[in-house]
């Protein structure tokens with residue numbers, strides 16, 4: 001199902017969109033990029049980020065992209081149907097191995113200190129998530145961003161709704177996400193789409209507000 005948002009079309013994303021998604025991510029999350037990576041010339045960081053998105057796509061995450069009429073990508077949203085299954089899928093399909101190979105053979109030029117920081121960050125975040133209410137399964141909003149020039153026109157809301165519709169169509173009962181407490185635009189978007197706070201988690205950069213929305217009443 002395609003959605004028209006203003007003069008943009010929201011469609012399913014594919015492999016071809018990964019580089020453009022990575023570019024939007026770089027622009028949308030400069031603090032994160034600066035925190036984890038040493039900024040330097042060339043497209044080194046873009047390649048690393050694109051590799052991460054490629055793994056998510058291969059592991060079964062659902063990608064949605066907004067494109068204008070010439071076909072430029074203006075925003076994206078990414079969800080996973082079952083958060084716990086995602087980690088297993090990455091290992092089962094050998095994506096983690098492939099990524100490690102690309103990193104160690106120098107195909108993707110990530111520095112050892114950057115890898116350590118990313119690994120430590122993941123561990124802190126996983127450990128801090130134990131305080132959240134337990135659920136047998138839930139979907140997750142992995143990432144959402146709109147190009148700076150296209151913000152404030154309803155595209156973020158439409159991208160979020162398209163992603164949530166996909167989860168509902170697939171029978172997912174609950175969806176979770178994390179947002180930085182100071183990210184007013186995203187927090188307000190989630191709150192007005194029916195998400196409620198369920199706790200606070202942390203990573204090396206600081207606090208996250210964890211939020212949840214029930215798509216259907218029932219198990220989970």
Ligand SMILES: CC(C)(COP(=O)(O)OP(=O)(O)OC[C@H]1O[C@@H](n2cnc3c(N)ncnc32)[C@H](O)[C@@H]1OP(=O)(O)O)[C@@H](O)C(=O)NCCC(=O)NCCS
Pocket residue numbers: 028029144145146147150151152153154155156157158178179180183184185186188189190192
């Ligand atoms: C969050 C983001 C995706 C919103 O996209 P957008 O297209 O600008 O959002 P929309 O125009 O659809 O606005 C939807 C709602 O979000 C909230 N919102 C958006 N911008 C806001 C702002 N600057 N201040 C407060 N609330 C804001 C409002 O509730 C708005 O609804 P309204 O227009 O009826 O008031 C966009 O700001 C973005 O890409 N930010 C950087 C990446 C990011 O932070 N992603 C989320 C990580 S958790």
